[in-house]
């Protein structure tokens with residue numbers, strides 16, 4: 702039976718460290734980091750995430766500023782808000798929750814955020830810096846959280862085969878580029894596989910470390926995993942409870958019961974990657990404050 706990687710506990714330890722840093726910084730600079738979180742429309746899952754982000758800020762002493770625009774808000778309105786936030790010196794980080802309603806192009810919004818405040822790490826300036834290994838950038842929060850869990854569970858990453866299922870701009874692509882860098886938290890041999898692979902299992906079975914970010918409930922089964930692999934499940938899928946049709950439950954992209962019998966360590970859903978994502982957002986916000994205020 703695999704070790705359960707307790708993302709909640711690790712996230713809480715990291716948040717303790719962030720809280721101390723924020724308090725120290727306040728003594729040094731007289732100010733605290735500020736994060737603006739923007740929600741557009743009525744997506745219930747997005748509303749939950751945005752609330753959790755505000756709560757995470759509160760927990761560590763980061764000032765949180767919350768903005769809501771209606772479902773029918775125009776792209777122009779949102780860009781005007783982003784522009785205000787770019788200029789506001791109290792705000793060090795800006796996060797516009799995705800997905801956005803259809804009338805607003807995500808690209809326009811992502812490109813509109815000042816790269817120095819882009820704590821999501823989605824702006825092409827930050828994506829480019831990540832690719833070339835310039836650490837003066839923001840790593841996107843979910844892959845950053847995955848890297849933290851991996852680095853804590855695999856002592857020597859050099860030459861390990863990391864296989865990622867999924868090629869999204871939010872997880873798969875940035876994680877691949879982070880883990881291929883030549884540093885002690887990476888230095889892996891990286892494979893990215895996706896829906897075009899005729900046999901995903903052929904790739905996943907070769908993984909020393911397997912990250913699944915495909916958005917497909919329980920798609921990775923026990924026979925697709927090498928014995929002793931470390932498995933990171935990024936999926937959060939709400940499905941009908943087979944035992945009770947009136948209820949739903951949250952499952953990952955990995956069939957936990959089967960894969961936990963083969964892997965050496967595995968993240969649960971919930972309680973694995975999820976809590977890490979918000980924690981890394983808090984870490985990025987502190988970094989943004991430090992850079993913008995010239996604090997070493």
Ligand code: GUN
Nearest residue numbers: 796797798799800821842
């Ligand atoms: N929607 C799902 N994940 C994310 C994320 O990491 N950042 C933002 N802004 N929206 C998301």
